[in-house]
Amino acid sequence: MTLFDPAAELGGSLAPKENSSKDAYSKDASSVESNSVIIRMTVAYDGTDFHGFAQQRDQRTVAGEICGALSKVLRGEITLACAGRTDAGVHAWGQVVSFGAPDGTDPAMLVERLNRMLGSEIAIRDASLAPLGFDARHSARARTYRYTVLNRSTPDPSMARSAWWVPEPIDIHALQLAATPFIGEHDFASFCRKGPEGSTTVRRVLESEWQDLGDGVLRYQVKATAFCWQMVRALVGTQVEAGRGKRKAGEMLSILRAKDRSAAGQLAPPHGLSLWRVDYENGELL
Structure with missing residues (x-):
């Protein structure tokens, strides 16, 4: 394995x-x-x-x-x-x-x-x-996640555990257009599962971009100071709907402003997602 x-x-x-x-x-x-x-x-x-x-x-x-x-x-x-x-x-x-x-x-x-x-x-x-006082969670300054989509007409068994297979054509340009509005500080309530009473869904996203790696492999990378529950999977699911033409790529800001989970798309399955990197002070990456 x-x-x-x-x-x-x-x-x-x-x-x-x-x-x-x-x-x-x-x-x-x-x-x-x-x-x-x-x-x-x-x-x-x-x-x-x-x-x-x-x-x-x-x-x-x-x-x-x-x-x-x-x-x-x-x-x-x-x-x-x-x-x-x-x-x-x-x-x-x-x-x-x-x-x-x-x-x-x-x-x-x-x-x-x-x-x-x-x-x-x-x-x-x-x-x-x-150092004394270091805590893997509280000392972290940012987290980076990657999500892999396999966009081919036939599945690849070697990627079955690590990529979401989407056989329908996806427009990479629509994905790239949809990703940009998420950068910055926003209330991501439309993209988060409801948390404990009094918790906030405001998050600051530092990077949000799609790459076409060739041979049908598409990768989304998103970096933020913190994420709320199921946020990345909701972002991916909604953007893939835009890439498949099921919604407009330009409506991401309106979805953010709705602050309503039902305004966004489906959750992407978990197996395409990976916690890729954690940033700490002084530019240290782990």
């Missing part, structure tokens, strides 16, 4: 032996108070067979698998912070997580052992020590 780069159980412990008492790593093992270092990891995964990233009782999730492996290696319960809580079926190439760990934890050895334990659906791309 391949991970989503379109361009492209082990025993032992990493915990220092001098701190290996039974209760050295409690439920608060991820807190700065209980540990002296913070580890930051970049994670890629094929989300097809997971119930999303976040841990859920009695469900197989990406965070659940990673935390389970980390708990065995570090001999304690671990809580992850993540840059983006991807939904069921959504993939990642550049997800970022952070957690507290005991002093002396070797990030390089952590990568090696976790990758041997996690199997082919999850890969730890790198790990490093982060």
Whole structure:
């Protein structure tokens, strides 16, 4: 099984032996108070067979698998912070997580052992020590998502898990026209599933563009300081309707102004979506 780069159980412990008492790593093992270092990891995964990233009782999730492996290696319960809580079926190439760990934890050895334990659906791309106070979610300055559409008359089984197959002709110029109005700060209520009471759907989009990669492969890239629930999939679904001539490419601003989910189009399926990159301060990309 391949991970989503379109361009492209082990025993032992990493915990220092001098701190290996039974209760050295409690439920608060991820807190700065209980540990002296913070580890930051970049994670890629094929989300097809997971119930999303976040841990859920009695469900197989990406965070659940990673935390389970980390708990065995570090001999304690671990809580992850993540840059983006991807939904069921959504993939990642550049997800970022952070957690507290005991002093002396070797990030390089952590990568090696976790990758041997996690199997082919999850890969730890790198790990490093982060400054105290770093949090994968709250320290992030922007996230970039990519969505892949396969626009051919016949499907490609090799892309079945990573691209939305749309056999009807799509006008790439209509897609490009539809993408531009989303740049800037807007209320994306028309493109978001309703969140908790009092939450805002105002978001600032920094990039929104389609590319024709050839051979029927179309890619949408969108970057924002943050996203609301199902926002990218709603944006893609609506733009693809414009590309297929089912709505006008020039009506995106009016859809935004409606602030009504029913004004926009269908949700694109999850399997074409990937969390591609996370930006942090000083131009750091993970």
